Amino acid sequence: MTGTTTPNVPRPRWWCALPDTASAAPVTAALGNEGLVAARHRSGRAWIVTHSNTPSPQVNVLGAVSVAVPVAPVPRPVALESAVRSAVDDGEFTPLMAATGGATVVLAEGERLRVVADAAGFHRVFVARCVGVPVLASHADVLRRLVDAPVDRAWLAAKLASPEMPSPVRQNRSPFVGVHPVPAGHVLVVDGHRIRTARWWRAPEPVGGLSDGAAELAEALTQAVGDRLGARAPGRASVQASGGLDSTTLAFLTAAADPLLVTTAGTSPVDDDVVWARRVAGTLGLEHRVVGTEEIPLFFSDLDRPIGAGMDEPCSFTAGGARQRYVATVLAEHSIAVNLNGQGGDEVLLAPLAWLPGGRGAGRLTWRTVCGHAALHGVSTMALLGARCRRRGYPAWLRRTAADLRHPAPTAVDLVGWEAAPLLPPWATREAEQLLAGLLGEVEPKPVHPDAGVHAAVVRIQASAYRARLYADAMTAAGVPTVMPFFDHAVVSACLAVRPEYRGDPWWPKPLLRHAFRDRIPAHLLARRTKGHYNHDLYRGWAAHCGQVQALLADSRLAELDLVDPDRLRTELAAFGPSGLPPGFVTDLVALEVWLRDLDRATAPPSRGRACA
Structure with missing residues (x-):
């Protein structure tokens, strides 16, 4: 395996899974340069190889099937054997993924190897061939170094686009030539040297009511937080507390563990994160560490220092990388064993406006609701409804997007689109534009769900999960294991099952979360309507x-x-x-x-x- 470790910059914790074949021996030897065999096939050959700093996987042997969960949380107390049988015999992986909270599951049965990628995309899986052997891994970079994969120039062109790389490109292409991602919600099956993928997860239909959905969310998020606290090594827990609804909920759910609350102050005169976070800490009687504006490094500081050795792709927080390192240092000084972060809350709890019905369906909504969404986004009500009525199918959306990567769509059109339309910056070359347009022309124009509202919600969750995973990797590599319970499988499913008008109320932020915890969090802490930012x-x-x-x-x-x-x-x-x-x-x-x-x-x-x- 090529690659040198950048001095004093630890790598993310990775794992690889190998099929039970003698031809995988050279792969095992190459990975052994910085990894170790953590689990073996019944034959004695290497099955799971992990980075030396990665915790040992949880392995269960159930009859002819071996089951490994390379990362926490601990599997939940369900009938694991029954869940495995459903996966192996019927191709039904939902019970198995529910048992792990969405953590990656690796199944070995004879020469067949299955790796199940979570629905949110927080726990990513990649595959590459090394001496003809399919090698699966948690990180693209370890495969890049294993097979000397070059950077994919077309992927770089797509990464220039803002605010997001188009989802079909993200799901099917990695930054490295010859290293392929397993799409979120899919299972990769290796039979000998043959590889195939199949979708195991489909988003639930959004037909649930507010009360039932809130009850399911409360149960799922409470369980998700409990799982992650239970799986931590000896030491203290922490919550990165902005005073917003998501981190406030996490603070209340971890309160019994006496966590440290940490808030990064901002310099904006309208930033009231610290005010709200102090209210939360005071209500719960928890220790609260405010990282002040005088002590934390400025944005764009120390850009010559790596975010981390072996990061899979560019990190969205790179401009604030010095700040991330400083916060990690603060947490490490308190011997934090698990750090809870509320990333993903916005994407999981809220519904993109692509759900708005068009034509006669608009009669189901009150005029007040439509007007509220329009006013919130600074567009006219008629422009918003008109854009929705004119929206075409996903293939047409992809064609239009590929044809015009330089000019932003009108706000109303973008709000109700299938997903955020990619826009290239003014300094992107014509070559970059052609490469990105070519990628969009190559992908299968098939949405993750035929309903634009569900598609938009799912791809937004997955895009957020990909970014969040990089932040968690950087924090964990810095010695502060970081988890994000809003990406838990049951949490995502509970939220997506609720009707979108109950998830996105223009007059009352995050009604589903408020309703779910209204009996456990004081009303004055759920009353916040502002949101801090670092612009x-x-x-x-x-x-x-x-x-x-x-x-x-x-x-x-x-x-x-x-x-x-x-x-x-x-x-x-x-x-x-x-x-x-x-x-x-x-x-x-x-x-x-x-x-x-x-x-x-x-x-x-x-x-x-x-x-x-």
């Missing part, structure tokens, strides 16, 4: 460090790849500020450039004659 801090960091960022980009790796026009980039960055470009264009660009440099630092030339070349 003010972002521009403050830019003002202090724009010279260093521009110096970094003067030697742009993306320009070398003909994906970025360096002259246009310099012009646009010179004018960057609160009234100009969307900040996501700049932070995504910085993330890409830093990640490509990290790859340069962490990769050694291939060894001649190496077994997995």
Whole structure:
């Protein structure tokens, strides 16, 4: 396995699964350079290989089937054998995934190997062939180094798009040529040297009521938090508490464990995160650590330091990487064994407006509700309904998206679209545009659900989960194991099963969560209607460090790849500020450039004659 570990920068905890074949011996040897065999097939051959810092997988042998859960949480007390039989005999994986909270499950039965990817996409799975042997892994980077996979230039072009890479590209393409992702909600089956994937999960139909859905959410989230607290190593728990509804709920659910609450203060005069977080801490009587604006590094600080060795892809928080490292240091000083983070709450609990019915179906909604959504997003009610009535099917949406990657769609059209339309930044070259359009033309134009509202909700959850996984990897590698219970399988399913109008009330934020915990959290803490953000801090960091960022980009790796026009980039960055470009264009660009440099630092030339070349 090629690659050098960047000094003092730990890698994410990874695992690999190998089929029971003698030809996998060279793969086992190559992985042994930095891993160890954590579980074996009945033949004695290596089955699960993990990074040396990865906790041992949980393994159960049930008749002819061996079951491994490479990562926490601990399987729930259900009839595991019955769940495994349903998976093996009937291809029904829902009971098995419910038992693990959505953690990846690996099944071995003779020469057949199955790896089940969770519905949210938080626990990702990748596959590549090494000396012809299918190798499955939790991280793309370990496979990249195993097979010397080059970076996929077309993927980089797609990653330039904001706010999200189109979901069909994300689900079917990794940053590395020859390394393939297993789509979220799918199972990958290896029979000998043959590989196939099949979908095991479909989103529930959103027909449930508020009361029943709230009861299911309360049970699921309580269980998810309890599982993660129960699976932690000896030590204290913490909650990254913004004072928002999601982290407040996590604080109440962990209160019996006496967690440390940690809040990062912002400099915006309207940022009231600290005020609300202090109210939560005071109500629960918990220790509260506020990371002040004077002590935490500015955005765009220390960009020459890697986020982490072996990160699978550019991290959306790279511009704030120094801040992430500082918070991790604060938590590590308190010997935190598990850190709970509320990422995913917005995406799981809320419903994108693609659910709005068109034509005669609009009569089911009150005029007040439609007007409220329109006002909330700054569009007219008629524009919103008109955009919904004109919306076409998913194949047409993909074609239109591929044909116009330079101009944003009207706000109303984007609000009710199948998913967020990708937009290239002004410095993207014509070559980058053609590469992305080509990818969109190659993908199968099939939505994850025929209903646009369900499709939009699912792909938004999965996009958020992919980003959140990188943050959790960085925190865990820094010594602070971080979990995100809102991506738990039962939590996601409970929320998606509720009618969208009950999940997205323009007049009352997050009604499903409020209803679920109204008897456990005081009303005054559920009354918050504001939401903090760090844009003010972002521009403050830019003002202090724009010279260093521009110096970094003067030697742009993306320009070398003909994906970025360096002259246009310099012009646009010179004018960057609160009234100009969307900040996501700049932070995504910085993330890409830093990640490509990290790859340069962490990769050694291939060894001649190496077994997995």
